[in-house]
Amino acid sequence: MSVVNKIEKTYLDILRVVVLTVASLLLIVAIVAGILGFSGTVGHSEKLVSPRKVVTDEVINKMKPPLGDAANSTIKTPEEKPADDLYKNQYQKIVDSLDLFVKNYAGVMESVDKKKAMVYVASLANQFENEETKSDYVTGMVDTVEKALKSDTVIARVKKNPKDKITAPPVDPVQPVFNENGELVVPPAIVESPFKESPVAVSTEVISQYTELFNKNIAEAAAENNRNEMGKAENTAAAMMKLYISGGAFLAFILVIFISVLVKIERNLRLMAEKP
Numbered sequence: 001m002s003v004v005n006k007i008e009k010t011y012l013d014i015l016r017v018v019v020l021t022v023a024s025l026l027l028i029v030a031i032v033a034g035i036l037g038f039s040g041t042v043g044h045s046e047k048l049v050s051p052r053k054v055v056t057d058e059v060i061n062k063m064k065p066p067l068g069d070a071a072n073s074t075i076k077t078p079e080e081k082p083a084d085d086l087y088k089n090q091y092q093k094i095v096d097s098l099d100l101f102v103k104n105y106a107g108v109m110e111s112v113d114k115k116k117a118m119v120y121v122a123s124l125a126n127q128f129e130n131e132e133t134k135s136d137y138v139t140g141m142v143d144t145v146e147k148a149l150k151s152d153t154v155i156a157r158v159k160k161n162p163k164d165k166i167t168a169p170p171v172d173p174v175q176p177v178f179n180e181n182g183e184l185v186v187p188p189a190i191v192e193s194p195f196k197e198s199p200v201a202v203s204t205e206v207i208s209q210y211t212e213l214f215n216k217n218i219a220e221a222a223a224e225n226n227r228n229e230m231g232k233a234e235n236t237a238a239a240m241m242k243l244y245i246s247g248g249a250f251l252a253f254i255l256v257i258f259i260s261v262l263v264k265i266e267r268n269l270r271l272m273a274e275k276p
Contacts, residue, residue: 012267019260026253030246037242051133051221054140054213056147062209063154063202090138091121094145098203101149105158106199124211137214141207148206157202158195 099112121141128134148154 012263015263016260019256023253023256023260026249026256030250030253033242033246033249037239037244037246039239051136051214051217053136054144054210054217056144056151058213059144059148059206059209060151060153062213063148063151063157063206087122087125087134087138088118090142091118091125093142094121094207097146097149101203102199104199105155105195109195110198110200112200121207124207133218137211140214141210144210145203145206148210149203154202154206157197158199160196 095112095114095117098117099114102110102112125134125138125141128137
């Protein structure tokens with residue numbers, strides 16, 4: 001065997017080892033990247049986050065003196081619509097709670113127009129187009145209003161201490177007003193108010209605080225769902241990149257093996273040609 005043939009044989013032996021090593025590495029990369037990429041594309045989809053329910057204590061805490069956030073609230077009163085029959089019983093419970101609260105602490109000084117109150121509460125609920133969200137809003141309001149108006153924190157906002165001297169503005173002449181002894185006070189006299197703050201205003205603030213917290217929880221849930229969707233999109237993009245790497249590695253593996261086969265064929269043909 002000539003020196004050239006020896007060098008060629010040594011070179012081809014080294015090339016064979018390199019080709020096998022590279023081909024093995026490429027195949028491993030293709031398999032691993034393919035598995036990781038495929039598992040990333042078929043991963044379990046995350047469930048949507050539901051809005052957290054409003055806890056009554058949250059509303060009560062926001063009602064502590066001085067006036068809560070609702071005093072400067074920018075909540076827009078929705079367009080008034082007739083009460084929805086589907087939730088009419090719940091609306092009635094809310095209005096009854098408001099009416100009882102006002103009667104207990106306002107006496108004859110204030111009253112609740114039940115018809116208008118029903119329409120107002122229904123209008124707040126009708127701002128939610130999703131029926132499940134609307135149902136959660138109404139159901140939560142029934143429980144929150146009933147409990148909040150019985151809480152010491154809210155009652156302290158309206159109940160006057162015996163030492164408090166709080167006067168009320170002149171009374172409408174057409175509305176008779178009676179004092180604690182049942183005596184008629186002739187308007188437009190200045191009379192002593194039976195409450196510290198208007199029970200109607202305080203009860204309305206409870207509803208406003210509940211609505212504000214409910215909308216806040218919806219916004220937080222929506223933001224969480226958006227973050228989850230973005231994370232899912234990023235994971236899908238990363239999985240697709242791994243699939244691309246897997247495909248590229250496999251193609252490179254095929255190419256290396258193909259070149260190795262061609263070299264082997266060429267060498268065998270040459271040996272056959274050199275034989276006498």
